[in-house]
Amino acid sequence: MPAFPASARSALAKTQQRANLRGATHTIRAKRAQVVAEVPEWEALRVAGADAKDEALTHLADYLEQLEESLTARGAAVHWARDAEEANRIVVDLVRAKGVDEVVKVKSMATQEIELNEALEAAGIGAWETDLAELIVQLGHDRPSHILVPAIHKNRSEIRDIFTSEMGKVGRPAPDDLTDEPARLAEAARLHLREKFLRAKVAVSGANFAVADTGTLVVVESEGNGRMCLTLPETLISVVGIEKVLPTWGDLGVMLQLLPRSSTGERMNPYTTMWTGVHDDDGPQEVHVVLVDNGRSHVLADPVGRQALRCIRCSACLNVCPVYERTGGHAYGSVYPGPIGAVLNPQLRGTTSEIDASLPYASSLCGACFDACPVRIDIPELLVQLRGTVVEQGGHRAESAAMRAAAWVLSDPKRLAIAQRGATLAGRIVGDRTVRRVPGLGGWTDARDLPTPPTETFRQWWAREHADGHAGDEQGGGR
Numbered sequence: 001m002p003a004f005p006a007s008a009r010s011a012l013a014k015t016q017q018r019a020n021l022r023g024a025t026h027t028i029r030a031k032r033a034q035v036v037a038e039v040p041e042w043e044a045l046r047v048a049g050a051d052a053k054d055e056a057l058t059h060l061a062d063y064l065e066q067l068e069e070s071l072t073a074r075g076a077a078v079h080w081a082r083d084a085e086e087a088n089r090i091v092v093d094l095v096r097a098k099g100v101d102e103v104v105k106v107k108s109m110a111t112q113e114i115e116l117n118e119a120l121e122a123a124g125i126g127a128w129e130t131d132l133a134e135l136i137v138q139l140g141h142d143r144p145s146h147i148l149v150p151a152i153h154k155n156r157s158e159i160r161d162i163f164t165s166e167m168g169k170v171g172r173p174a175p176d177d178l179t180d181e182p183a184r185l186a187e188a189a190r191l192h193l194r195e196k197f198l199r200a201k202v203a204v205s206g207a208n209f210a211v212a213d214t215g216t217l218v219v220v221e222s223e224g225n226g227r228m229c230l231t232l233p234e235t236l237i238s239v240v241g242i243e244k245v246l247p248t249w250g251d252l253g254v255m256l257q258l259l260p261r262s263s264t265g266e267r268m269n270p271y272t273t274m275w276t277g278v279h280d281d282d283g284p285q286e287v288h289v290v291l292v293d294n295g296r297s298h299v300l301a302d303p304v305g306r307q308a309l310r311c312i313r314c315s316a317c318l319n320v321c322p323v324y325e326r327t328g329g330h331a332y333g334s335v336y337p338g339p340i341g342a343v344l345n346p347q348l349r350g351t352t353s354e355i356d357a358s359l360p361y362a363s364s365l366c367g368a369c370f371d372a373c374p375v376r377i378d379i380p381e382l383l384v385q386l387r388g389t390v391v392e393q394g395g396h397r398a399e400s401a402a403m404r405a406a407a408w409v410l411s412d413p414k415r416l417a418i419a420q421r422g423a424t425l426a427g428r429i430v431g432d433r434t435v436r437r438v439p440g441l442g443g444w445t446d447a448r449d450l451p452t453p454p455t456e457t458f459r460q461w462w463a464r465e466h467a468d469g470h471a472g473d474e475q476g477g478g479r
Contacts, residue, residue: 074277
């Protein structure tokens with residue numbers, strides 16, 4: 001996978017994808033603005049949400065222990081995973097112990113992050129996505145491009161073609177007369193998935209929230225497919241990032257107001273499923289919870305960067321981001337696209353790879369993501385901090401050298417005056433011509449014109465207009 005600049009350039013050439021993304025993000029953005037405006041205390045809710053997450057993160061070890069005690073007391077088995085490999089091994093072993101060769105899955109970013117489907121497939125176990133958008137992506141042998149709407153880059157006719165050609169290879173085929181009407185597409189998916197729901201013995205889920213004081217896991221969704229997974233199979237395995245813990249049931253109330261409005265522009269989610277351990281003859285009779293670190297402890301150790309762990313995966317930052325709207329999610333090279341992906345991935349995986357080192361620069365720093373974030377994550381601040389990390393590690397050498405040179409010039413008024421005279425001389429030589437490329441700055445000038453240097457600075461103008469009293473300013477006054 002190439003770094004973001006190369007991937008973005010390729011994505012920009014896909015006009016149909018850009019049209020699909022623009023239509024979808026603008027629709028969701030408008031719905032969100034409407035339902036948020038209905039809540040006069042929205043800003044207070046944002047603060048409450050941020051406070052609840054900060055309380056959990058500040059005392060994360062305590063709340064995780066409390067969560068484990070609550071889950072165990074109610075019949076669930078808790079497993080701890082330091083990284084993706086360990087988490088995948090735990091899940092694979094649990095599935096093998098049940099003697100099955102397939103599982104149904106609830107949409108889960110955590111399982112995508114650890115590449116659980118690939119690990120299950122390598123173990124000879126089929127993992128069937130049941131969220132409609134995830135199903136489209138899986139059948140299309142594609143990758144998700146949006147946290148909430150993984151198939152946002154596909155239009156209806158493309159989805160019909162995928163269903164027609166692929167459904168029959170893994171189960172009930174699509175009807176021969178399938179059209180691209182939303183109702184017909186949904187019906188085809190429902191019939192295809194129903195067979196898998198009724199056959200599955202094991203389900204795998206994530207969780208939007210995990211309440212420490214009750215041991216309750218929560219999944220919110222719009223289709224009901226998740227609830228089928230969470231209630232029908234005999235065994236349920238939930239893979240949960242450790243940052244999903246909330247201290248109290250009261251904190252959950254705040255989140256259930258923030259999340260649906262920010263994600264889908266709805267006042268509440270159509271389906272909110274909560275389960276607390278095991279209940280006789282009601283739902284799965286064997287419940288496992290795998291609590292995954294996978295880099296989160298390192299993020300937590302950063303006093304500024306830890307705010308990224310507040311993220312509740314609502315996608316509001318993606319839907320307002322001008323960069324995401326034009327490039328889509330594939331350009332980010334990870335399961336977490338958009339502004340939050342540009343900070344989460346480098347934090348979780350480090351900035352040593354070319355992809356992760358490029359992500360902090362995948363932003364215009366316009367600040368729209370912070371305004372939209374329901375838990376007030378200052379994403380621009382984190383992006384700037386990560387850019388500093390990349391530069392300190394030796395990345396972007398030309399930019400680093402340019403910044404050091406600029407600091408040297410700007411630290412001395414005489415140097416600045418000399419540089420200004422050089423710039424104005426260049427401006428007079430260039431004249432009205434547009435500078436389209438500068439040797440050594442190809443990465444910058446390939447995508448934009450270089451501003452033409454002025455033929456006269458303010459200091460030079462002032463010296464010329466007030467030659468009798470202040471000419472010395474240009475020579476080194478520097479006030």
